[in-house]
Amino acid sequence: MAGLNRKFFLAYALLVGLPLLGLLGVLKVGRNLRAPVSVDGVWKLEADPAAIAALPCALPAAASPQDAIALTISQSGKDLVLGVPGESKATASGLIEGNNVRAWGAPFVQYSAQAGCGPNVRLGLSSMVDVNANPRTMAGKLWVQDCPTCATVEFRATRQSITPKKEPSH
Amino acid sequence: MLDLTKLVIQIAVILATCRVVGAIFQKIHQPRVVGEMFAGILLGPSLLGWLAPHASAFLFPVNSLGALNALSQIGLVIFMFLVGLHTHPNELKRQGHAAILTAHVGIAIPLVLAALLARYLYPRLSDDSVTFTSFALFMGAAMSITAFPVLARILTERKMMHTRLGTTAVACAAVGDATGWCILAYIVVLVRAEQTSHSVWFTLLGTVAFIVFMGYIMRPAMRIFDRVYRRDGELSDNMIAALVLMLLASGIFTEWLGIHLLFGAFAAGTVMPKDPRFVRYILGKFESITVVLLLPLFFAHTGLRTSIGALQGGQMWWYCALIIVVATVGKLGGSVLAAWLADIPRNEAVGLGVLMNTRGLMELVILNIGLDLKIISPALFSMMVIMALVTTFMTTPILEWVCPEEMLRSVAEPLAPPSNPPALEVTADSSVA
Numbered sequence: 001m002a003g004l005n006r007k008f009f010l011a012y013a014l015l016v017g018l019p020l021l022g023l024l025g026v027l028k029v030g031r032n033l034r035a036p037v038s039v040d041g042v043w044k045l046e047a048d049p050a051a052i053a054a055l056p057c058a059l060p061a062a063a064s065p066q067d068a069i070a071l072t073i074s075q076s077g078k079d080l081v082l083g084v085p086g087e088s089k090a091t092a093s094g095l096i097e098g099n100n101v102r103a104w105g106a107p108f109v110q111y112s113a114q115a116g117c118g119p120n121v122r123l124g125l126s127s128m129v130d131v132n133a134n135p136r137t138m139a140g141k142l143w144v145q146d147c148p149t150c151a152t153v154e155f156r157a158t159r160q161s162i163t164p165k166k167e168p169s170h
Numbered sequence: 171m172l173d174l175t176k177l178v179i180q181i182a183v184i185l186a187t188c189r190v191v192g193a194i195f196q197k198i199h200q201p202r203v204v205g206e207m208f209a210g211i212l213l214g215p216s217l218l219g220w221l222a223p224h225a226s227a228f229l230f231p232v233n234s235l236g237a238l239n240a241l242s243q244i245g246l247v248i249f250m251f252l253v254g255l256h257t258h259p260n261e262l263k264r265q266g267h268a269a270i271l272t273a274h275v276g277i278a279i280p281l282v283l284a285a286l287l288a289r290y291l292y293p294r295l296s297d298d299s300v301t302f303t304s305f306a307l308f309m310g311a312a313m314s315i316t317a318f319p320v321l322a323r324i325l326t327e328r329k330m331m332h333t334r335l336g337t338t339a340v341a342c343a344a345v346g347d348a349t350g351w352c353i354l355a356y357i358v359v360l361v362r363a364e365q366t367s368h369s370v371w372f373t374l375l376g377t378v379a380f381i382v383f384m385g386y387i388m389r390p391a392m393r394i395f396d397r398v399y400r401r402d403g404e405l406s407d408n409m410i411a412a413l414v415l416m417l418l419a420s421g422i423f424t425e426w427l428g429i430h431l432l433f434g435a436f437a438a439g440t441v442m443p444k445d446p447r448f449v450r451y452i453l454g455k456f457e458s459i460t461v462v463l464l465l466p467l468f469f470a471h472t473g474l475r476t477s478i479g480a481l482q483g484g485q486m487w488w489y490c491a492l493i494i495v496v497a498t499v500g501k502l503g504g505s506v507l508a509a510w511l512a513d514i515p516r517n518e519a520v521g522l523g524v525l526m527n528t529r530g531l532m533e534l535v536i537l538n539i540g541l542d543l544k545i546i547s548p549a550l551f552s553m554m555v556i557m558a559l560v561t562t563f564m565t566t567p568i569l570e571w572v573c574p575e576e577m578l579r580s581v582a583e584p585l586a587p588p589s590n591p592p593a594l595e596v597t598a599d600s601s602v603a
Contacts, residue, residue, distance in 0.1 A: 008267045011511045015275040015504070019282040023310070026285040030302040033292050038299035040544065076480070076549030077295040131298075 036096050037129055039136070039159070040075035042085055047142070047155035055144065055153055071157065082125070092123065099129045101138060104145070122146070127157070135159045177237050181467065183229060187213055188466035199570070201323045203531060204562050206466055210473030211555070220479055230474055242471045245464020246535060247435045248456055251417050253318060253532075254439020255449055257344050268512035272505050273342040276526050277349050279504030280497070281310035287496045291489060295550045300361075307357050308545045312537060312554060313497045315350040316343040317530030317562065324528065324565060335518050335573065339525040342505070347532065351436060354536060355429045361543050362428045373428040380423060381437070388416075389441040396443035399451060410455060430539060465531070472534050475541060476555045480548060490553040497557050498564075502527040521573040528565045533558035 052069070074081040075096070082092040082103050092105020103125040127140020136159045144150040188206040195205025212218060219226040230238075288306035296305050321343050322331070330336040355377065363370040395413060399405055405413070417438040424434030442452070481487055506523035510516065537554050540546040546554065 008271065008512070011271055011508065012274070015271070015508055015511070016278045019275075019278040022282045023278075023285050026282065026289060027303050027306055030285070030289050030292065030306060033289065033302050035293050035296045035298045035300065035302075038297035040297060040299065040547075074548050075297055076547035077293070077297070079549065081480070081548075 036075075036078050037099055037131055038075065039073050039080065039096055039101060039129060039138070041073060042160045043071045043073060043138070043157040044160050045069040045071055045155050045157045047153050051151060051153045052142075054151060055142065070160075092125070094125065096129070099131060101125070101127045101129060101140065127155075172237055173234055176231075176234050180229060180234070180238055180470075181241075181463075184209075184213065184466050184470040185463070188469060199566050200563065201320055201327070201530075201566070203320055203323065204559070206469050207472075207531065207534065207559060207562070209466070210469030210471070211476055211478070211559070212473065213470050214473035214476050216473070216476055216478040216552075219477075235471070235474065238467055239471055241464060242468035243431075245460055245468055247417070247421055247431060248460045249465060249468075249531075250432045250435040250535070251439040252453060252456060252460065253347070254436040255442050255452060256444075257318070257348060257436075257440050258444055268509060268514055269338045269341045271512050272338065272508040272522060272526070273345040275508035276316070276342060276346055276501055276505040277314045279507075280314040280500030281307075281353075283496050283500040284309040284313040287492065290492075291550070295489065295547050297547070300545055304357050304360050304545055307353060307360075308540050311350050311353040311357065312533060312540065313500055314346060314353075315529055315532050315536060316346040316501070316526050317528050317532040318343045318347050319532075320530035320562060320565075321525055321528050324525070324569070328569065330573075335521050335525075338509075338514075339522055342522070342526060346526065348440075350532075350536070351433065354539065355433050357545065358429050358539070358543065361545060376427040377424075377429060380427065380434075384420070384437050384441050388438075392416075392442050396445055396448050399448050400445075404451070405455075413452075432535065432539070468534070472538060472555065475538070475548070476552045477548065478552055478556070480552055486549065486553075489550075490556055493553050494557045494560050497529075497561060498527055501561075517572050521569055524565055524568045524572065527561050529558045530562040533562075 047069070070085050072083045072085050074083070078095050078097065080094040080096060080101065080103060082094060082105060084091065092103045094101060094103025094105075096102075104122055106122065122145040124143050124145050125140060127138040129136060129138045137157065139154075139156045141152045141154050143152040188209045191209035191212065192202035192205035195208065196202050213230070215226070218229075285306040288302070288309045291309075292302050292305050318340070321339060325331045325336045325339065331340070359370060359373045359377070363373060395405060395409060398409060417435055419434075420438040421431040421434035424437070425431040442449075481490060502523040504523075505526040506519050509519035509522045514522065534555065537546070537551055537558070540554075541548070541551045
């Protein structure tokens with residue numbers, strides 16, 4: 001019986017105690033890891049309504065200039081999927097590197113019939129995220145690829161629907 | 171505004187799909203619940219949304235999913251109560267050293283391996299709104315969980331419930347579930363403390379007070395249900411309503427504390443009397459509507475959030491494969507090692523490891539909480555759902571291989587039925603059990 005208990009406690013220490021100590025070590029070391037900047041959530045875009053309206057494949061809210069354009073970003077690490085709230089189908093994919101967001105996508109389905117637009121037209125987005133702002137903001141530009149006559153639209157966006165959490169400083 | 175017609179159509183489509191796919195999975199010796207989990211994936215963007223986007227947009231428009239989600243969450247609340255109802259960690263003590271060692275190793279090794287994996291995945295699949303500690307502990311909780319109900323169903327179907335292997339597996343799974351939920355509660359506290367006005371200490375002390383209250387006040391008080399049942403052979407509608415109110419109050423309190431509604435539901439189940447006849451009676455009252463109607467809605471809700479198409483490129487599939495391997499090595503490997511060191515015969519040790527590696531529905535519950543709290547990203551959620559399906563699906567064939575029925579009959583000495591057999595085994599056509 002004593003032999004059994006000794007074996008049990010030894011096995012318990014090796015297979016439970018050591019892994020738990022290892023876990024503490026991994027958690028401690030892992031605090032120094034840095035993940036990509038968070039841009040996940042709903043963003044409210046502000047831009048010159050006239051410039052937006054003039055852009056082929058204009059964004060959904062262009063019809064009502066008073067309203068800001070809402071954009072959803074779903075983030076998995078560096079990979080981004082952009083869409084509009086209420087639409088299940090993604091409209092653009094992108095990347096975040098450092099503080100820079102870049103995305104490309106087809107026009108929104110309901111706007112692809114507009115003059116100057118079409119299924120082959122690609123919209124581009126490039127912006128810089130201000131990580132110190134709370135809520136986070138980004139500023140950048142929208143353009144139509146391979147369209148020299150199309151103007152570039154500058155915009156500023158503010159994140160709406162996510163509460164930025166503390167940075168991993170625990 | 172609620173579109174009732176749309177909601178009824180959605181429920182009808184989900185139920186029909188789950189029944190059909192569940193029946194097909196039963197034909198290939200899989201528990202029905204695995205088929206229903208799979209059916210949920212089929213209804214989401216991974217298949218229906220990919221093959222027939224217009225049909226998918228018609229059936230499941232984004233603005234119509236609120237009601238479906240609410241119904242599925244109610245189903246989960248009742249389901250967690252039922253899981254708590256037949257969770258009895260004290261059973262572990264009766265199973266001896268082997269079960270204690272296996273249960274605890276089956277949690278500790280997946281935790282540390284998941285944390286190591288988290289070091290690799292955190293910079294690649296997370297973002298800076300999540301702390302590494304929350305991310306790593308969540309991965310650990312998700313990888314150390316065992317789906318008690320699915321495990322009970324598998325054991326019952328293979329007539330292993332009352333064997334040494336069966337009783338040990340059930341006791342270990344109960345401990346694994348309880349521990350996994352405690353870890354998850356801690357993570358929820360950490361994450362929500364950053365978002366709400368409650369301090370961590372308020373939540374932690376409140377949780378301790380809640381557990382003490384449930385254990386020392388509510389558990390004895392709940393015996394009145396058992397006494398009335400023994401006396402009258404049934405509970406009146408008022409008694410059932412009182413029980414439901416207690417369950418809801420418990421859930422609301424834990425939600426208010428800043429942990430989660432489901433913890434309260436689970437806790438309410440654990441303090442209920444454990445007399446097998448009483449447990450079966452309560453299950454009879456709640457189980458059918460939950461497992462036949464409400465849980466399939468949860469599977470569909472999960473499927474609608476799972477996008478296998480989001481895993482683009484070899485790198486994403488590499489991460490997914492890595493998650494499956496680490497989850498399996500940690501849970502299955504750890505449990506086998508512990509059982510083998512505890513002098514359980516080799517085949518039975520492997521069988522125990524395979525059973526402990528069954529994640530099933532409990533994993534989906536945890537993953538949905540993680541996605542709601544944004545601890546995991548959509549792509550990681552999809553990978554973890556695939557891992558849950560793979561590890562659950564592999565259980566039956568591997569078990570048939572390492573523990574054929576002839577071996578169980580000749581080697582594993584059947585034990586007397588335990589005083590508290592897992593009550594979910596009593597229902598013959600239950601989706602969960």
